[in-house]
Amino acid sequence: MTITIVGHGYVGLVSACCFADFGNDVWVIGHTDEKLERLKNGDPIIYEPGLEELLKKNIKAGRLHFTKVYDKAVAKSDIIFITVGTPPKQNGEADLSTVFMVVQNIAPLLKKGFTVVSCKSTVPVGTNKKIQETLLKQKRKDAEFAVASCPEFLREGSAINDTFFADRVVIGSSSQKAIDILLKLHDPIPGKKVVTDLSSAELIKYTANSMLAVKISFANLISFYCEKTGADVEMVLDAVGLDKRIGRIFMDPGVGYGGSCFPKDVKALINTGESLHIDAKLLEATENVNYQTRVYFLDKVFKNTKGKTIGLWGLSFKPNTDDIRFAPSLDIIEALLKKGFTLQVYDQEGMENIKKKYGDKLVYTSNPYEAASNTDAVLIVTEWNEFKQIDLEKVKKIMKTPLIFDGRNIYEPALMKKLGFTYYSTGRQPIII
Ligand SMILES: NC(=O)c1ccc[n+]([C@@H]2O[C@H](COP(=O)([O-])OP(=O)(O)OC[C@H]3O[C@@H](n4cnc5c(N)ncnc54)[C@H](O)[C@@H]3O)[C@@H](O)[C@H]2O)c1
Numbered sequence: 001m002t003i004t005i006v007g008h009g010y011v012g013l014v015s016a017c018c019f020a021d022f023g024n025d026v027w028v029i030g031h032t033d034e035k036l037e038r039l040k041n042g043d044p045i046i047y048e049p050g051l052e053e054l055l056k057k058n059i060k061a062g063r064l065h066f067t068k069v070y071d072k073a074v075a076k077s078d079i080i081f082i083t084v085g086t087p088p089k090q091n092g093e094a095d096l097s098t099v100f101m102v103v104q105n106i107a108p109l110l111k112k113g114f115t116v117v118s119c120k121s122t123v124p125v126g127t128n129k130k131i132q133e134t135l136l137k138q139k140r141k142d143a144e145f146a147v148a149s150c151p152e153f154l155r156e157g158s159a160i161n162d163t164f165f166a167d168r169v170v171i172g173s174s175s176q177k178a179i180d181i182l183l184k185l186h187d188p189i190p191g192k193k194v195v196t197d198l199s200s201a202e203l204i205k206y207t208a209n210s211m212l213a214v215k216i217s218f219a220n221l222i223s224f225y226c227e228k229t230g231a232d233v234e235m236v237l238d239a240v241g242l243d244k245r246i247g248r249i250f251m252d253p254g255v256g257y258g259g260s261c262f263p264k265d266v267k268a269l270i271n272t273g274e275s276l277h278i279d280a281k282l283l284e285a286t287e288n289v290n291y292q293t294r295v296y297f298l299d300k301v302f303k304n305t306k307g308k309t310i311g312l313w314g315l316s317f318k319p320n321t322d323d324i325r326f327a328p329s330l331d332i333i334e335a336l337l338k339k340g341f342t343l344q345v346y347d348q349e350g351m352e353n354i355k356k357k358y359g360d361k362l363v364y365t366s367n368p369y370e371a372a373s374n375t376d377a378v379l380i381v382t383e384w385n386e387f388k389q390i391d392l393e394k395v396k397k398i399m400k401t402p403l404i405f406d407g408r409n410i411y412e413p414a415l416m417k418k419l420g421f422t423y424y425s426t427g428r429q430p431i432i433i
Helices: 011-019 031-039 051-060 070-074 097-109 127-138 158-162 178-183 198-229 232-241 263-273 279-304 328-339 351-361 368-372 392-396 412-418
Strands: 004-008 024-029 064-067 079-082 116-117 144-149 166-171 192-196 309-313 342-346 377-380 403-406 422-424
Touching: 004 011, 004 192, 004 377, 011 024, 011 064, 011 158, 011 166, 024 070, 031 064, 051 064, 064 070, 070 097, 079 097, 079 178, 097 116, 097 127, 116 127, 116 178, 127 144, 127 198, 127 377, 144 166, 144 178, 144 198, 166 178, 166 198, 192 198, 198 232, 198 263, 198 279, 263 279, 279 328, 279 377, 279 422, 309 328, 309 368, 328 342, 328 351, 342 351, 342 368, 368 392, 392 412, 412 422
Parallel strands: 004 024, 004 079, 024 064, 079 116, 116 144, 166 192, 309 342, 309 377, 377 403, 403 422
Antiparallel strands: none
16 A cells, blocks of 8 residues: 655654555655655654664665655555644643644645545544545545544554554544555554544543543552551552452552653543533543642652752653653753752653753763762652662762652662662652661
8 A cells, every 4th residue: 555644753653664564655744854854864863662773674675755745645645644743732722733734735635546534643532523624625526535533552662562563453434445444554463453433533542541641640649648658559559450450550650641642632631521511620630640749759859858969860751762742850850950959860862852952951961870970869750771770889879868769669668778778769658768
């Protein structure tokens, strides 16, 4: 098949490389010459494990093309995927301006034969119907098309594996022809294919992300109770998670969720609720607890740190990505800078993005030891693997004060006690030396 993918971010580029790898001819439309040149030369721009290799392989095989020109790609495509961003507006509503700009670019170029136009961007329920109406108004008379919602569920950091081995593929459309074409495209993917209507497909995506956010906030809420009562949150959640109706996965207490999806999708679902007169207090509380996690974490830091130099381990919103959008680290950095702390920061992949945002306000280091060197405290904000078995004795020697605030519960309190650290984690009693 010939496929056009508009947008080459975490969703667009990963999907493009994976579909090309299955043998399809894939055209990727971008809007910046400089980025398109880098992509043509095999530079994925973003960091995603395995992406550079897959990109280079499929460029070499002649199955991946990058262009700014819609005509080149759209007219020959069987499927067009829209994968541009849908960031939150001030009021939480999803900003759909780029999606509709793309739809208007596509409309007059649709071919005489049949084309599926499918939105992979996360869009509120009802958006695909509006896309359909716009295309109908602006297409050539003889062009035939159908709209399908194909929401994306990949996770940054494991996006390629998530695409090749998706748990499920959701296809929402009222056109059987479009459904058949999309089923054929996704045939090599072993996961269950869920065929449904447009509105259900749109809502499945928001439901999944909001449910995961609720789970994280619920675990954090319980961690607040644990800290006040002497209970151990990991013990509590391990035991509760043994109940098959509940499960342990995604109940990780810490400094809360971030990234380009959960915060904006929870906000957008609240916003859709408002327009439908649905009281979405559960989701508002989810956001509120997420905010509180950072307040509590910072409270502990402010109350218990004597000096003003801090080492910050982890900047990306989660491990294995360079994405810092709505990362917990941003709230933490802002609060610490406001109080006049000097921050020695380190992250495996997120440094360049943080540098673009903070310039010379932070001290950038090239490894966790350098970040910890001569500090009054170390804060763990992202649970990168390299922190989990770091040489803590060495860390203790190079710090001014052996004090760690662990926002991801990556160490055992008993071990920290043995090593002589004062150690604050989440939902567990502090170790005070
Ligand atoms: N990142 C994820 O983990 C993830 C997972 C599932 C769904 N989604 C959803 O997918 C969508 C895209 O997310 P993302 O993380 O890939 O975003 P992103 O910001 O990484 O990528 C967006 C892409 O759109 C391009 N773009 C912007 N304006 C354009 C234009 N006028 N013409 C052509 N391209 C243009 C940008 O250059 C960029 O390549 C969002 O709706 C998001 O909610 C994201």
